Amino acid sequence: MEKIREVLNRYGNSKDNLIQIMLELQNISGTNSLPHEWVEFVAAELDMPLSKVYSVITFYAMFGIEPRGKYVIEVCKSAPCHVTGANNLLAMLENELKIKPGETTEDGVFTLIQSACFGACDISPAIKIGEKVYGNLTSEKLSEILNSYREGRNNG
Amino acid sequence: MDKVLSARFGKIRPDSVEDYINAGGYEGLKKAMSMEHLDAIEEIKKANLFGRGGAAYPTGIKWEQAYAIKRGPKYMVCNGDEGEPGTFKDRHILAEDPLQLIEGMTIGAYIMGAKEGFIYIRGEYTAIQRIVRSAIANAEKAGYLGKNILGREGFDFTLKVVSGAGAYVCGENTALVESIEGKTGRPRQKPPYIKNCGLYQMPTILNNVETYSCIPWIIKDGGETFSKRGTEFSGGTKLMCLSGNVQNRGVYEIPFGMTLRELIYDLGGGVTNGRKLKFVHLGGQSGSCFPESLLDTKICYYDLKKAGISLGSGAVVVVDDSHCVVDYLKNSMEFFEEESCGKCTPCREGTYRLVEIVNKLTEGTATMEDFNKMKSLAQTMKSASFCGLGQSAPVPLLTLVKYFEEEFLEHVNGKCRTGVCPMSKLNS
Numbered sequence: 219m220e221k222i223r224e225v226l227n228r229y230g231n232s233k234d235n236l237i238q239i240m241l242e243l244q245n246i247s248g249t250n251s252l253p254h255e256w257v258e259f260v261a262a263e264l265d266m267p268l269s270k271v272y273s274v275i276t277f278y279a280m281f282g283i284e285p286r287g288k289y290v291i292e293v294c295k296s297a298p299c300h301v302t303g304a305n306n307l308l309a310m311l312e313n314e315l316k317i318k319p320g321e322t323t324e325d326g327v328f329t330l331i332q333s334a335c336f337g338a339c340d341i342s343p344a345i346k347i348g349e350k351v352y353g354n355l356t357s358e359k360l361s362e363i364l365n366s367y368r369e370g371r372n373n374g
Numbered sequence: 375m376d377k378v379l380s381a382r383f384g385k386i387r388p389d390s391v392e393d394y395i396n397a398g399g400y401e402g403l404k405k406a407m408s409m410e411h412l413d414a415i416e417e418i419k420k421a422n423l424f425g426r427g428g429a430a431y432p433t434g435i436k437w438e439q440a441y442a443i444k445r446g447p448k449y450m451v452c453n454g455d456e457g458e459p460g461t462f463k464d465r466h467i468l469a470e471d472p473l474q475l476i477e478g479m480t481i482g483a484y485i486m487g488a489k490e491g492f493i494y495i496r497g498e499y500t501a502i503q504r505i506v507r508s509a510i511a512n513a514e515k516a517g518y519l520g521k522n523i524l525g526r527e528g529f530d531f532t533l534k535v536v537s538g539a540g541a542y543v544c545g546e547n548t549a550l551v552e553s554i555e556g557k558t559g560r561p562r563q564k565p566p567y568i569k570n571c572g573l574y575q576m577p578t579i580l581n582n583v584e585t586y587s588c589i590p591w592i593i594k595d596g597g598e599t600f601s602k603r604g605t606e607f608s609g610g611t612k613l614m615c616l617s618g619n620v621q622n623r624g625v626y627e628i629p630f631g632m633t634l635r636e637l638i639y640d641l642g643g644g645v646t647n648g649r650k651l652k653f654v655h656l657g658g659q660s661g662s663c664f665p666e667s668l669l670d671t672k673i674c675y676y677d678l679k680k681a682g683i684s685l686g687s688g689a690v691v692v693v694d695d696s697h698c699v700v701d702y703l704k705n706s707m708e709f710f711e712e713e714s715c716g717k718c719t720p721c722r723e724g725t726y727r728l729v730e731i732v733n734k735l736t737e738g739t740a741t742m743e744d745f746n747k748m749k750s751l752a753q754t755m756k757s758a759s760f761c762g763l764g765q766s767a768p769v770p771l772l773t774l775v776k777y778f779e780e781e782f783l784e785h786v787n788g789k790c791r792t793g794v795c796p797m798s799k800l801n802s
Contacts, residue, residue, distance in 0.1 A: 232556075233556050234554075234555050234556040235556055236556035236557075237536075237537070237538075237539050237553065237556050238536065238537060238556075240539070241497065241537055241539060273558055274556070274557060274558050277541065277558040277559065277560075277715075278497075278538075278539035278540050278541050278558075278559075279539070279540030279541060280497045280498075280539040280540035281539060281540075295705070295708075296459035296460070296659070296705075296709060297459050297460060297618070297655060297659065297691050297702070297705055297706060297709075298459060298460045298617035298618050298691050300702070300705045301618045301619055301691070301693050301694075301697055301702070302618065302619065333540075334457065334459065334540075334542060334709060334712070334713065335457065335458070335459035335460065335461075336498040337456055337461065337462040337465045337496075337498065337499070338462070339459070339460050339461075339462050339615065339617035339618075339623065339689075339691075340462060340615075340616075340617060340623040340624045340625070341623075342617060342618075342623070346498070349500045349501050
């Protein structure tokens with residue numbers, strides 16, 4: 219809990235910073251999610267009801283409350299990607315990873331989700347892995363990208 | 375045409391105050407500091423600048439009203455929650471020339487007497503948040519932010535980047551303010567408007583990234599010069615975002631008055647794969663969808679309004695004739711169903727039911743009664759929803775039905791002419 223306290227201190231233990239605190243905690247969780255004990259701890263430290271904290275983190279799409287893979291792959295499904303082949307891209311990913319949206323690969327490396335527009339419409343159809351955005355994807359390019367994460371050449 | 379907002383894109387280090395100044399930056403702030411507050415606001419009024427986030431409220435009037443409010447402290451807030459599908463212009467400003475935004479907000483702070491400002495940037499733009507934070511730190515080091523800015527006693531202004539966490543509705547002003555306060559981003563009852571009662575219940579001046587970025591230019595060159603770049607009714611230039619089935623996708627800075635056809639064909643290179651344009655979705659997900667016959671409309675708030683459409687954020691999604699309007703609508707409605715914050719019934723239930731009916735259309739199981747119910751529900755949402763999200767979510771539906779009713783009726787009769795919808799696969 220030391221790590222959590224450090225983040226809380228940096229944000230002045232302030233309720234106003236709940237979203238910022240939770241984003242940071244999710245980043246250092248290793249599971250791309252917010253473990254229940256952490257949420258409980260934050261709620262107690264900020265003197266907030268646990269239900270209130272959950273109402274905030276479940277409202278925003280970026281927070282996960284179930285453990286996710288080391289890398290979350292977001293496939294954009296908004297209109298500009300939709301009309302330029304997002305469905306094919308999703309099918310390629312499902313095929314390559316052998317999982318459906320919402321699932322995590324057996325080795326725990328990837329979680330696949332569909333997301334709303336993240337502003338990569340100029341290179342649609344696009345995916346986002348961590349902070350990185352990849353567009354104009356072909357099947358070959360996609361395999362190469364996934365391999366770079368699998369082999370640890372790319373750490374997001 | 376000379377570019378203004380995008381003139382420095384790719385040419386300077388985005389967080390370097392030195393590069394920014396060498397490229398003409400911070401002239402606006404210096405000039406503003408030598409002007410009377412009301413004269414500076416007058417220039418913005420003369421500029422015919424309308425809010426670039428989508429609502430197109432006249433910025434000069436907004437600032438004049440905010441200035442007249444005597445209560446304080448006042449806050450400067452920037453909406454960088456660019457979540458509108460097909461919109462990626464603010465991303466370019468934030469990543470390539472964030473100091474023009476910072477300068478615009480600083481000019482605002484000078485006029486309003488605000489000491490604190492917040493730039494709310496969507497959570498998906500993590501790398502960009504770092505660039506903006508670095509630009510803020512550098513501006514502070516160089517004396518353009520912080521205490522006694524440019525040596526002026528008592529002119530203090532600090533800026534902070536706040537991250538969103540994935541919620542489209544936070545682009546709505548009051549929801550955004552709630553989110554900065556660390557809460558769920560659900561919109562507030564209006565009035566009171568945020569200019570009176572915004573962040574921490576205090577008067578708040580809130581504008582889009584692109585709007586703030588126009589301010590230094592307006593102050594530096596004068597409102598009239600800015601206004602002349604555009605049309606009689608829309609001053610300046612606009613960053614337009616071309617995406618979808620078009621050759622040269624990207625952000626284009628255009629003078630108001632250019633037609634949509636010129637943008638899509640001359641700059642955008644036309645439709646991809648030699649296909650025909652079926653419709654354009656303008657202004658974001660909640661904008662109008664219209665066919666080729668309206669492409670000669672000028673990009674200008676007034677001309678577009680006369681044609682019954684709105685410019686919104688400047689997103690232009692081009693859709694070719696291989697696509698089905700009902701399938702496209704399904705995609706749009708699913709987006710709103712997911713992004714509805716759930717606060718009011720017309721939007722929460724309306725988006726859910728519309729997805730249900732549109733799904734039936736794609737499966738070929740919808741009746742005429744369903745089709746009529748869909749149209750009537752869309753009208754109900756438009757008039758009864760609590761905020762802009764629910765009020766405008768039915769716009770793509772209503773406009774697609776207006777221009778492509780025949781195709782909807784074909785779906786009622788179990789036929790999808792493009793073969794995109796699932797029923798065509800069942801029948802074949």
